[in-house]
Amino acid sequence: xxxxxxxxxxxxxxxxxxxxxxxxxxxxxxxxxxxxxxxxxxxxxxxxxxxxxxxxxxxxxxxxxxxxxxxxxxxxxxxxxxxxxxxxxxxxxxxxxxxxxxxxxxxxxxxxxxxxxxxxxxxxxxxxxxxxxxxxxxxxxxxxxxxxxxxxxxxxxxxxxxxxxxxxxxxxxxxxxxxxxxxxxxxxxxxxxxxxxxxxxxxxxxxxxxxxxxxxxxxxxxxxxxxxxxxxxxxxxxxxxxxxxxxxxxxxxxxxxxxxxxxxxxxxxxxxxxxxxxxxxxxxxxxxxxxxxxxxxxxxxxxxxxxxxxx
Numbered sequence: 583x584x585x586x587x588x589x590x591x592x593x594x595x596x597x598x599x600x601x602x603x604x605x606x607x608x609x610x611x612x613x614x615x616x617x618x619x620x621x622x623x624x625x626x627x628x629x630x631x632x633x634x635x636x637x638x639x640x641x642x643x644x645x646x647x648x649x650x651x652x653x654x655x656x657x658x659x660x661x662x663x664x665x666x667x668x669x670x671x672x673x674x675x676x677x678x679x680x681x682x683x684x685x686x687x688x689x690x691x692x693x694x695x696x697x698x699x700x701x702x703x704x705x706x707x708x709x710x711x712x713x714x715x716x717x718x719x720x721x722x723x724x725x726x727x728x729x730x731x732x733x734x735x736x737x738x739x740x741x742x743x744x745x746x747x748x749x750x751x752x753x754x755x756x757x758x759x760x761x762x763x764x765x766x767x768x769x770x771x772x773x774x775x776x777x778x779x780x781x782x783x784x785x786x787x788x789x790x791x792x793x794x795x796x797x798x799x800x801x802x803x804x805x806x807x808x809x810x811x812x813x814x815x816x817x818x819x820x821x822x823x824x825x826x827x828x829x830x831x832x833x834x835x836x837x838x839x840x841x842x843x844x845x846x847x848x849x850x851x852x853x854x855x856x857x858x859x860x861x862x863x864x865x866x867x868x869x870x871x872x873x874x875x876x877x878x879x880x881x882x883x884x885x886x887x888x889x890x891x892x893x
Contacts, residue, residue, distance in 0.1 A: 588659065592695050595652040598645040605642050613638075660695040661687055664859065666714060666724070671778065672834035672841065673726060675791060675802050676712065679781050681888060682866040683726075685714045685859040698855065707732070707830055707857065709747075710796035712892050714858040715832070719848035726861060727842050730796070731823060731831030733854075738763075739821040739844060743805050743837060745794075750825075768794040768803070776804050778839065781870055789838070801893045803835045828854045863891050 616635035620627045638646075659665075668681040677683065687693070690713075692702035698716075707713050711729045716722050731737040734750025744765065751760030775788040789804040821844060825831045829851035834840025843850040866889065871882035 588656075589696050591652060591656050591659070595649065595656050598649040598652060601642060601645040602649055605638075605645075656695060659687070661692050663687060665865070666726070666861075668726065671780065671839055672836050673712070673728070674778060674836040674839075675776065675804055676728075676835045676892065677726070677861075677864070678867075678888075680868045680870060680885075681864050682868070683861050683892065684863050684865055686862045687859040689860045690857045698858075700855070706854070707860070708797055710799045710801065712861040713830070713832065713852075714861055715852045716856040716858065717846075718852055718856060719846055724858060725832075725842075727832035727834050727840070728796075728801070729830050730833050730843075731825040731851075733825055733827045733829055735825045735831070736763075737823040737825065737831050739823070741819065743807070744768075766794060766796055768792040771802060778804060778836065784873060799893060801835065803837055806838045809838050823850055825851055830854070830857075861892050864888050 613636050617632065620631055620635055664685045664687055666683050666685055668677045668679060668683065671679060689705050690707060691700045691704045693700050707729045709729055709732060712726065713729050714724055714726045717725045730745065731747065732750065736748040738746040738748075740746070746763055746765050748763040749761040751757075769792060771791040771793050776791040777786050778789050779786045787806070789806045792803050792805060793800050794803050823831050823843065831843045831851055833842045833844065843852070867885040867887075868881040869883040869885060870878055870880070872878050872880055
């Protein structure tokens with residue numbers, strides 16, 4: 583998920599606006615004066631004469647036409663909603679390749695375009711949210727994962743692929759009153775295997791689908807109980823992630839096929855300033871069934887059954 587589009591849009595909006603402004607203060611005034619003089623000379627000047635004195639350069643015509651549209655898009659995607667396409671399988675079965683989603687940009691506070699500096703505090707992520715954020719490691723692309731740990735929490739991930747969370751407790755609260763460590767409950771959704779299919783090469787692998795409850799909401803995840811943890815972490819008995827203040831711990835719903843906070847080398851946590859927004863709905867799903875690498879980008883179908891709210 584690339585994050586360069588916002589910068590490109592802002593630059594185009596700025597350039598087209600500056601061209602329009604400079605013209606309105608310079609050549610635009612001359613054109614208006616010439617038109618006024620033309621009407622002083624004749625009550626009904628010829629259309630050819632009017633066109634001659636009001637003619638605008640092509641670049642100005644394009645700038646005046648596109649500036650309002652670009653400004654509307656920049657405001658919409660910077661402060662309200664931004665569309666994204668899901669490129670990978672890390673959030674299956676919640677989100678899959680070919681999903682086009684809308685991301686709510688104001689749930690986590692209003693931010694300036696490009697710099698992402700927060701200017702209005704509105705809300706913060708909750709456990710279970712599906713969040714879009716800039717990765718805390720190079721090249722800082724946009725990622726999408728589920729929020730598991732909040733600031734101050736401690737998250738535990740066992741070799742049995744079970745989640746435990748010790749919620750944050752302020753030092754001002756008596757220890758006996760602090761929330762206890764709890765297990766994130768999950769139940770098998772179906773005895774039948776969930777087939778995780780790679781649309782790029784058609785390969786398939788059998789996994790199990792579970793319903794997991796995190797916070798007040800339930801969502802689905804997939805796990806392959808027979809697949810061991812990657813070699814870089816399997817020497818751990820239990821992985822422990824103490825979440826720093828101002829940061830979040832995230833994981834993909836496809837627990838065995840997600841590059842997330844469990845495996846990042848630079849930083850296991852997402853800083854609050856890296857948040858982009860909350861993924862709230864799927865508005866389109868396109869199937870890409872052509873296996874040829876040169877034509878794999880061509881859609882082969884639309885699945886309206888996937889359109890709806892994201893849980």
